[in-house]
Amino acid sequence: MAFECLKVERRGPVGWLINNRPDRLNAMNARMRDELADAWMQLDTDAEVRVIVHTGEGRAFQTGVDVAEIASDGVGMERYRRSVEDFDLHFTAWHQEVWKPVITAVNGVCAGGGFHWVADADIVICASDAEFFDPHVSVGQVVSIEAIGLMRKMPVEAVMRMALVGRHERMPAERAYELGMVSEVVDPPERLRERAQELGETIARNSPAAMAATKRALWGALELGLTDACRAGAAELVSMWGHPDQVEGPRAFAEKREPRWAPPT
Amino acid sequence: MSYRTLQVERRGTVGWLVFDRPDRGNAMDATMLAELEDAWRELDADPTVRAIVHTGNGPAFQTGLDVEQLAGDPDALREQSRRTRRAELRLTAWHNQVWKPVIAAVNGTCAGGGLHFVADADIVIAAAGAAFLDPHVSLGQVTAYEAVALVRKSPMEPIVRLALAGRQERIGAERARQLGILSEVVGEERLRERAQEVGEMIARNSPAALAATKRALWGALEVGLTEACRRGASELVALWGHADQTEGPVAWSQGREPRWQENARGI
Numbered sequence: 178m179a180f181e182c183l184k185v186e187r188r189g190p191v192g193w194l195i196n197n198r199p200d201r202l203n204a205m206n207a208r209m210r211d212e213l214a215d216a217w218m219q220l221d222t223d224a225e226v227r228v229i230v231h232t233g234e235g236r237a238f239q240t241g242v243d244v245a246e247i248a249s250d251g252v253g254m255e256r257y258r259r260s261v262e263d264f265d266l267h268f269t270a271w272h273q274e275v276w277k278p279v280i281t282a283v284n285g286v287c288a289g290g291g292f293h294w295v296a297d298a299d300i301v302i303c304a305s306d307a308e309f310f311d312p313h314v315s316v317g318q319v320v321s322i323e324a325i326g327l328m329r330k331m332p333v334e335a336v337m338r339m340a341l342v343g344r345h346e347r348m349p350a351e352r353a354y355e356l357g358m359v360s361e362v363v364d365p366p367e368r369l370r371e372r373a374q375e376l377g378e379t380i381a382r383n384s385p386a387a388m389a390a391t392k393r394a395l396w397g398a399l400e401l402g403l404t405d406a407c408r409a410g411a412a413e414l415v416s417m418w419g420h421p422d423q424v425e426g427p428r429a430f431a432e433k434r435e436p437r438w439a440p441p442t
Numbered sequence: 443m444s445y446r447t448l449q450v451e452r453r454g455t456v457g458w459l460v461f462d463r464p465d466r467g468n469a470m471d472a473t474m475l476a477e478l479e480d481a482w483r484e485l486d487a488d489p490t491v492r493a494i495v496h497t498g499n500g501p502a503f504q505t506g507l508d509v510e511q512l513a514g515d516p517d518a519l520r521e522q523s524r525r526t527r528r529a530e531l532r533l534t535a536w537h538n539q540v541w542k543p544v545i546a547a548v549n550g551t552c553a554g555g556g557l558h559f560v561a562d563a564d565i566v567i568a569a570a571g572a573a574f575l576d577p578h579v580s581l582g583q584v585t586a587y588e589a590v591a592l593v594r595k596s597p598m599e600p601i602v603r604l605a606l607a608g609r610q611e612r613i614g615a616e617r618a619r620q621l622g623i624l625s626e627v628v629g630e631e632r633l634r635e636r637a638q639e640v641g642e643m644i645a646r647n648s649p650a651a652l653a654a655t656k657r658a659l660w661g662a663l664e665v666g667l668t669e670a671c672r673r674g675a676s677e678l679v680a681l682w683g684h685a686d687q688t689e690g691p692v693a694w695s696q697g698r699e700p701r702w703q704e705n706a707r708g709i
Contacts, residue, residue, distance in 0.1 A: 244691060248691060254682050254687075255682070258679060258682065261675050261678060261679050262675060262676070262679050264668070264671055264672045264675045313651065313655070314647035314648055314651040314652050314655055315646070315647050315648070315690065315694075315700075316648075316687070316690030316691050316694060317648040317650070317651050317681070317684060317685075317686030317687040317688075317689060317690035317691075317700070317702070318648075318651055318678075318681070318687060318690070319651050319654040319655050319658060319677055319678045319680075319681050320651075320655040320658070320659070321654075321655070321658040321659075321671075321674035321675060321677055321678040322671045322674050322675060322678070324655075324658075324659055324662075325658065325659065325662040325667070325670045325671055325674045326667065326671070328659065328662055328663070329667055331622065332595060332596045332597065332621065332622025332623065333594065333595035333596070333622075333659075333663075334563075334564075334565065334566055334595060334596070334622055334623065334624060334625055335622050335625055336659070337564045337565060337659060338564070338565045338625050340655050340659060341543045341564055341565065341644050341647070341652060341655065341656075342565075342640075342643055342644055342647075343644075343646070343647040345643045345644075345646060345647075346643065355620060355622075356622045357622075396667075399666065399667040400666035400667050400668055400669075401666055
């Protein structure tokens with residue numbers, strides 16, 4: 178499949194999804210939106226890919242919907258009305274029900290709709306020169322889905338502040354780290370991709386089946402009250418009992434070798 | 443409207459709601475309980491007010507119910523008990539469904555029921571000497587509302603510890619910032635100036651978009667993630683076609699401040 182607005186690559190067990198409209202700060206036009214849906218499915222169905230890294234080309238990671246396209250073609254946001262009203266979205270790994278681990282590596286600016294991929298990733302790391310802000314309310318737009326996802330995952334006050342302050346303030350990488358929005362700040366920033374690849378390879382050493390069930394349990398927990406979430410999580414747990422990885426894992430550990438996991442189904 | 447236990451003021455686009463019982467740690471007596479509801483309504487209905495700052499006079503921010511005074515006013519105490527039982531409190535901006543941005547500027551001690559105003563604010567900043575404690579269990583009282591909201595908004599262990607340690611322990615302003623309970627600590631003498639600045643910064647954004655954003659984000663605390671996104675999407679789409687969505691980008695491209703639609707109650 179040929180992509181215009183993305184690069185999709187494999188490096189060992191790690192699949193790479195790279196936003197590739199650097200001259201537009203990787204803003205998402207309609208084409209990129211469609212390509213993202215395909216790229217997630219392509220990487221998810223590739224058995225060689227165990228972990229996915231998502232990053233951007235240029236000085237921005239992602240800056241949300243392409244406002245220039247919205248303003249210029251006479252269709253505006255209306256093109257998205259039906260899919261947003263129905264919450265029928267397909268541009269993040271969570272939307273696409275990708276159960277492989279997803280690492281977002283934030284290079285540079287992450288603004289507005291760019292938070293979708295911070296909220297919907299499993300692991301987030303960033304370059305030391307990354308900056309986060311949400312200009313929606315400064316151009317008369319509502320902040321909603323991205324921030325709702327973030328609020329489940331980090332202290333709420335910080336999310337509210339970004340949402341209400343708009344473009345008049347930016348959060349530096351260090352504060353994002355303090356708040357637990359990201360788990361690692363990579364310095365110098367040029368080392369970001371190298372570090373993301375290392376982290377991806379580290380995670381790829383774990384059982385794909387166990388990681389998928391773990392993801393389902395933890396993301397599912399954001400849907401329910403605590404006791405129901407534990408109940409649903411228990412079902413994921415038990416579903417793995419008897420899986421060959423549960424024999425192979427301890428055996429490889431005892432024999433001091435890398436496990437040979439069952440291919441993901 | 444005149445108040446006995448609060449100061450309600452305007453400074454440009456920012457409305458101020460100041461607790462004013464400094465000799466009583468700004469504790470809420472019967473009068474303040476009634477006046478809070480009026481003050482939120484007054485500021486919310488004033489179209490010149492785009493953001494609201496909330497702080498206290500004297501060494502304390504807010505120390506909860508003035509139990510002593512309420513004991514001498516059985517009617518007020520009964521009414522407050524009834525509202526507490528039915529979850530019909532009218533103390534905070536959230537209780538009163540204020541959809542304008544609310545900044546709590548914690549000037550000093552915030553104890554017990556004072557935590558309502560931290561839990562229910564959108565943005566919280568504090569003076570370096572501010573401290574948070576919850577003496578409820580030290581007085582044989584249960585902590586519920588305040589901590590229930592705070593555990594949705596910040597790491598849980600520190601909140602549960604605060605609730606169970608009672609008056610024996612407090613969280614300082616800097617620790618509260620690390621935990622993400624608040625976003626900024628400033629010198630005491632600069633607190634109000636900084637709160638006004640943050641208020642003015644927010645007031646530059648579209649009032650209609652701010653109100654819809656608040657509804658989406660606070661509403662998200664009520665339901666599971668997918669359902670919250672679904673409801674949030676309705677708030678998002680509801681504003682499509684609003685005049686502010688044309689004015690915002692035009693003003694940006696012309697390098698000037700936007701002229702937003704007036705919006706009395708942020709609806």
